[in-house]
Amino acid sequence: MNIDYDAIGLDYMGRYYSYGFSFRKSVKLTLKGNEQELVRIVTTLTIIDFSNNMFDIEIPQVISELNSLKGLNLSHNKITGPIPQSLANLTNLECLDLSSNRLTGEIPPALVNLNFLEVLDLSKNKLVGVIPKGKQFDTFSKDSYKRNIGLCGSPLSKACDHVEGKLPQLASSTNDKFEFCWKPVALGYGCGMVFGMFME
Missing domain, CATH: 1.20.5 (Single alpha-helices involved in coiled-coils or other helix-helix interfaces)
Structure with missing residues (x-):
């Protein structure tokens, strides 16, 4: 079955990138055991998943330049250092999972401005300070922050007095x-x- 993706109004990465290469080649995507061939890469699939590796570096600043990124998963590594404030530049980000690492410092208040963020998981790190409030951050449950003994404020029960x-x-x-x-x-x-x- 051939699908005319242009006819249904989808956008493609090839339209936005002009660095001398094309994203219009077909790829095979396996989701939950089902393999599907994509003729072109739809922009909604602009995600990075480096979870379950042995990375023991800080989060590279260059990630903040990937403006079309919709999902970033760096969970279950050994990533150290603070969460870069520059991640707030990823204005299209819908999912951010930095759980099960060794991140330190405070949660950058600028991340509150990620208006499309639907999923946030910062659990199981060494983060400290007050959890930012406002916008999307008011929708996340305490599970997003659990097992960070230095964090305080809503939605956690630990007050910041x-x-x-x-x-x-x-x-x-x-x-x-x-x-x-x-x-x-x-x-x-x-x-x-x-x-x-x-x-x-």
């Missing part, structure tokens, strides 16, 4: 109150002594 930073202030204010309470007592005691000696 920074109690540790307030402890020194509480201690100093307690000392101030303690000193304030003893000053009148010492003053009264001194006056009482003088008055007592005068009465004798």
Whole structure:
């Protein structure tokens, strides 16, 4: 059965790239055990899946230049370092899976601007700080962030109240109150002594 892809209004990578090569050759795609031949590569299949490898590098900045990318899966590797803020340049991204790595640092707030992001998995890393809020990030469940002991904020149950930073202030204010309470007592005691000696 031949399908006229142009007739049904699909776009192809070959129309957008002019680097001297073509994406119009046919490829065989196997999904869930079913093999299908694609005459040309549809742009909706612009995904990168490097999951389940042994990569132990940081996420390359060059990935942020792949503007047509719709899916990025780097899960189950040993990727280190922070999540690059430049991933926010992937404005067409619909799926981002960076789970089961060794990523550190905070989640870049700029990722909130990925308006088409439907799937996010940052679980099982070493991320810290407050989970960004707004737009698509308000739709993700706690499963997207689980097993990052340094993360806090909604949708996780761990609040970001920074109690540790307030402890020194509480201690100093307690000392101030303690000193304030003893000053009148010492003053009264001194006056009482003088008055007592005068009465004798």
